[in-house]
Amino acid sequence: MPLDALIFDVDGTLADTEEAHRRAFNLAFAQADLPWRWSVEEYRVLLDVAGGKERIRAYWSQLPDAPGPEAMWDRILTLHAAKTALYTEAVRSGQVPLRPGVEATLRSARDAGITLAIATTTSRVNVDALFEGTLGAGALGWFSAICTAETAAKKKPAPDVYLAALAQLGLPPARCLAVEDSRNGVLAARAAGLEVLVTENAYTRGQDFSGALAVLDDLTGLHALPDPPASMMGPMLDATR
Numbered sequence: 428m429p430l431d432a433l434i435f436d437v438d439g440t441l442a443d444t445e446e447a448h449r450r451a452f453n454l455a456f457a458q459a460d461l462p463w464r465w466s467v468e469e470y471r472v473l474l475d476v477a478g479g480k481e482r483i484r485a486y487w488s489q490l491p492d493a494p495g496p497e498a499m500w501d502r503i504l505t506l507h508a509a510k511t512a513l514y515t516e517a518v519r520s521g522q523v524p525l526r527p528g529v530e531a532t533l534r535s536a537r538d539a540g541i542t543l544a545i546a547t548t549t550s551r552v553n554v555d556a557l558f559e560g561t562l563g564a565g566a567l568g569w570f571s572a573i574c575t576a577e578t579a580a581k582k583k584p585a586p587d588v589y590l591a592a593l594a595q596l597g598l599p600p601a602r603c604l605a606v607e608d609s610r611n612g613v614l615a616a617r618a619a620g621l622e623v624l625v626t627e628n629a630y631t632r633g634q635d636f637s638g639a640l641a642v643l644d645d646l647t648g649l650h651a652l653p654d655p656p657a658s659m660m661g662p663m664l665d666a667t668r
């Protein structure tokens with residue numbers, strides 16, 4: 428089956444952004460005079476909840492001083508806006524590099540005529556900031572579809588953001604391959620009918636990646652894409668452990 432498009436998750440897949448997110452959350456909490464400080468271990472568990480606002484809600488809901496849902500959501504929106512500003516500032520300034528093999532994979536896929544797309548539950552401003560701080564804002568133009576938190580209300584593991592990307596690309600799932608770093612991402616991609624390749628990281632290592640085509644340490648093995656792209660799946664699988 429010819430491969431027409433690669434659809435990438437962003438956080439943890441294109442870049443190890445989770446530490447930058449965690450630090451931005453903690454800084455936003457401190458600036459709001461809240462005593463919350465998420466450790467790496469805590470954040471690893473909190474990452475099971477997709478979406479930053481939803482993550483704050485999940486954490487706050489289990490505290491004894493949690494307010495009612497409406498008051499809580501108003502405060503969460505404010506906190507999350509502050510966190511996003513802190514995060515994008517850090518990422519835009521180049522503090523978070525792309526993961527090994529990502530740039531080469533993107534460039535090779537483009538050279539091979541493979542369409543590129545993004546399907547993420549993070550906000551669009553975060554995606555823009557990551558590219559501004561790494562390959563440059565112009566590289567956003569490499570992607571035929573950029574679907575984000577604003578595109579699909581239901582976050583991963585729901586398939587919605589992948590279904591939106593497929594609709595924008597006008598391609599059936601059988602001609603596309605998703606690239607993810609987490610179990611939630613694998614579930615979302617599979618529920619959208621996509622095969623999925625996992626590039627695991629420190630936050631997601633050891634998760635249950637059942638249903639994935641392969642689990643890789645990173646994307647360094649994928650840059651030598653052949654021409655024509657129809658035979659791309661072979662080398663991809665060769666790169667697996």
Ligand SMILES: [Mg+2]
Nearest residue numbers: 436438439608
């Ligand atoms: Mg991810």
